[in-house]
Amino acid sequence: MPRIRAAYHDPDGTRYGIPTYWWRGAPHGYATRRQLTAAGLRPGGQPVAAQVLWRGVGGTRAAYLYRVDLARPKRTATPAQRAAIGKALTARRTCRICRQVRPYYIPRSLGECLACAFPQEDAA
Ligand SMILES: [Zn+2]
Numbered sequence: 001m002p003r004i005r006a007a008y009h010d011p012d013g014t015r016y017g018i019p020t021y022w023w024r025g026a027p028h029g030y031a032t033r034r035q036l037t038a039a040g041l042r043p044g045g046q047p048v049a050a051q052v053l054w055r056g057v058g059g060t061r062a063a064y065l066y067r068v069d070l071a072r073p074k075r076t077a078t079p080a081q082r083a084a085i086g087k088a089l090t091a092r093r094t095c096r097i098c099r100q101v102r103p104y105y106i107p108r109s110l111g112e113c114l115a116c117a118f119p120q121e122d123a124a
Contacts, residue, residue: 008053019050026052030065037074044072 010020011027021027030050036042043066050065077085092105095113102113110117 016051016053018048021050021052023052023054026050026065029068031068031071032063032065036066036068036071039071040074041068041071042074044070046070 008020008022010016013019033043046066048064049067052063054061090101093102095102095106095116097112097116106113
């Protein structure tokens with residue numbers, strides 16, 4: 001085992017104050033805020049439960065972990081909010097030139113869809 005892993009392994013928190021694991025060494029049941037968000041959850045006011053330390057750019061980096069069993073579901077949008085969001089997303093995919101709804105967001109730098117911005121004049 002590389003020495004670096006042992007240095008960052010402190011599951012009892014005696015050295016760092018909170019349970020500390022090396023990268024990918026964290027036990028199941030913990031997740032970063034980003035992982036919770038991806039799962040449709042939020043920390044829900046709980047304190048940081050553990051941390052992952054690793055040597056990264058500029059020195060020791062830390063990622064804070066939350067307990068999954070204490071996480072709460074993300075606030076769900078009301079039907080009206082969802083409709084508004086859906087409309088906004090559709091608008092972002094609608095070209096103002098040809099009025100077509102594209103499978104991608106209209107690039108803000110172009111202001112129109114790719115077909116309008118780069119017409120293929122030599123298309124068969
Ligand atoms: Zn277009």
